[in-house]
Amino acid sequence: xxxxxxxxxxxxxxxxxxxxxxxxxxxxxxxxxxxxxxxxxxxxxxxxxxxxxxxxxxxxxxxxxxxxxxxxxxxxxxxxxxxxxxxxxxxxxxxxxxxxxxxxxxxxxxxxxxxxxxxxxxxxxxxxxxxxxxxxxxxxxxxxxxxxxxxxxxxxxxxxxxxxxxxxxxxxxxxxxxxxxxxxxxxxxxxxxxxxxxxxxxxxxxxxxxxx
Amino acid sequence: xxxxxxxxxxxxxxxxxxxxxxxxxxxxxxxxxxxxxxxxxxxxxxxxxxxxxxxxxxxxxxxxxxxxxxxxxxxxxxxxxxxxxxxxxxxxxxxxxxxxxxxxxxxxxxxxxxxxxxxxxxxxxxxxxxxxxxxxxxxxxxxxxxxxxxxxxxxxxxxxxxxxxxxxxxxxxxxxxxxxxxxxxxxxxxxxxxxxxxxxxxxxxxxxxxxx
DNA sequence: GAGGATCCATGCGTGGATCCTG
DNA sequence: CAGGATCCACGCATGGATCCTC
Numbered sequence: 317x318x319x320x321x322x323x324x325x326x327x328x329x330x331x332x333x334x335x336x337x338x339x340x341x342x343x344x345x346x347x348x349x350x351x352x353x354x355x356x357x358x359x360x361x362x363x364x365x366x367x368x369x370x371x372x373x374x375x376x377x378x379x380x381x382x383x384x385x386x387x388x389x390x391x392x393x394x395x396x397x398x399x400x401x402x403x404x405x406x407x408x409x410x411x412x413x414x415x416x417x418x419x420x421x422x423x424x425x426x427x428x429x430x431x432x433x434x435x436x437x438x439x440x441x442x443x444x445x446x447x448x449x450x451x452x453x454x455x456x457x458x459x460x461x462x463x464x465x466x467x468x469x470x471x472x473x474x475x476x477x478x479x480x481x482x483x484x485x486x487x488x489x490x491x492x493x494x495x496x497x498x499x500x501x502x503x504x505x506x507x508x509x510x511x512x513x514x515x516x517x518x519x520x521x522x523x524x525x526x527x528x
Numbered sequence: 529x530x531x532x533x534x535x536x537x538x539x540x541x542x543x544x545x546x547x548x549x550x551x552x553x554x555x556x557x558x559x560x561x562x563x564x565x566x567x568x569x570x571x572x573x574x575x576x577x578x579x580x581x582x583x584x585x586x587x588x589x590x591x592x593x594x595x596x597x598x599x600x601x602x603x604x605x606x607x608x609x610x611x612x613x614x615x616x617x618x619x620x621x622x623x624x625x626x627x628x629x630x631x632x633x634x635x636x637x638x639x640x641x642x643x644x645x646x647x648x649x650x651x652x653x654x655x656x657x658x659x660x661x662x663x664x665x666x667x668x669x670x671x672x673x674x675x676x677x678x679x680x681x682x683x684x685x686x687x688x689x690x691x692x693x694x695x696x697x698x699x700x701x702x703x704x705x706x707x708x709x710x711x712x713x714x715x716x717x718x719x720x721x722x723x724x725x726x727x728x729x730x731x732x733x734x735x736x737x738x739x740x
Numbered sequence: 741g742a743g744g745a746t747c748c749a750t751g752c753g754t755g756g757a758t759c760c761t762g
Numbered sequence: 763c764a765g766g767a768t769c770c771a772c773g774c775a776t777g778g779a780t781c782c783t784c
Binding site: 343344345346347348349352390391473474475481483484485486487488489506513514 | 764765771
């Protein structure tokens with residue numbers, strides 16, 4: 317948290333410069349660049365491993381791109397939706413729950429009109445879900461999981477879920493993975509991920525007084 | 529086979545040249561180059577996939593580096609040794625057996641004193657194991673598999689097996705993978721592969737009159 | 741001579757996310 | 763606006779094998 321607070325107010329160009337890294341011209345071909353820069357700046361030790369970013373303290377770091385009103389302008393990827401194995405037994409044991417149990421949010425300016433190097437980091441927030449947030453997440457997770465168990469995966473759209481949604485997550489739409497159909501047969505489908513809706517992350521920031 | 533016979537007598541430099549590929553100075557940093565060149569030259573369609581090289585006809589292609597006497601100077605990699613899952617039920621259903629059921633052998637000159645571009649391809653051989661070969665393979669496979677089932681994986685050395693042996697197969701010796709120990713507990717061990725001894729592949733070539 | 745160690749290519753999955761139309 | 767599509771990095775596994783010391 318000390319290191320995270322030290323980043324607050326700094327702009328991406330300055331941070332990258334101190335680390336000897338070049339800033340890409342835009343994010344369209346480097347969508348994960350900001351997240352990877354800040355993970356490295358904070359000394360995350362599990363980059364690209366299926367582990368919390370900061371292993372010893374069980375903390376996930378996530379950037380939160382904010383628009384001019386301080387509202388997250390994108391959803392937040394949580395984890396892949398497990399489609400093959402028998403489904404996860406409970407919310408508490410789910411991959412999504414574990415990912416979201418302790419998150420270090422790093423707000424980052426994301427107005428398109430601000431050049432990437434000049435975008436600033438906001439006040440960091442080490443967050444765990446409160447009771448209401450946990451209930452909302454769990455309810456969405458259970459409803460979506462029930463559909464998957466019923467073999468209704470193909471009918472799930474991003475419109476479902478109040479705070480947690482399921483959307484495609486792949487290099488492109490031709491990618492397929494194995495899953496289980498309604499009759500228990502093997503089927504090919506699109507890889508999907510769980511995402512937090514912007515309204516949900518916005519509410520988190522508001523609850524902690526970090527944005528209007 | 530028509531295409532394979534057309535390669536016989538040609539040297540690697542000519543084949544690479546026709547394909548517009550550069551010949552590396554030596555193989556030490558390009559150990560698989562000859563195999564990949566010839567797969568491409570023959571139109572294999574499953575490069576780097578866990579499938580037979582020629583999917584439609586179920587054929588594996590393998591180069592066989594020969595010394596000045598026409599004896600294979602290296603062992604032949606077959607497949608990875610499955611260490612995690614429950615072991616394979618039978619030789620007939622094993623990965624190794626399926627890999628070896630139809631192999632297109634391409635002998636290649638491998639004397640170090642011949643520059644890589646000048647090394648020639650020999651007569652191709654489309655081979656399936658005869659009864660004796662099958663029995664020898666199966667016996668080794670069953671003995672090695674029994675040791676793995678007994679949790680004696682760490683005691684297996686490359687000295688075991690008359691025709692089929694188990695040796696390390698990894699980027700380097702620090703690589704570890706998950707396996708099952710003697711008491712059924714999860715352990716970390718080195719990834720290993722099945723290999724055919726040179727004496728075995730030598731006998732195949734001799735049986736078909738391709739080498740002295 | 742051969743057992744143990746190593747090297748490159750490529751597909752796939754996870755982890756980091758944002759892009760881009762209707 | 764946001765659902766569906768897409769982009770890069772990297773670890774790991776498989777597939778192609780040969781290297782390099784005892």
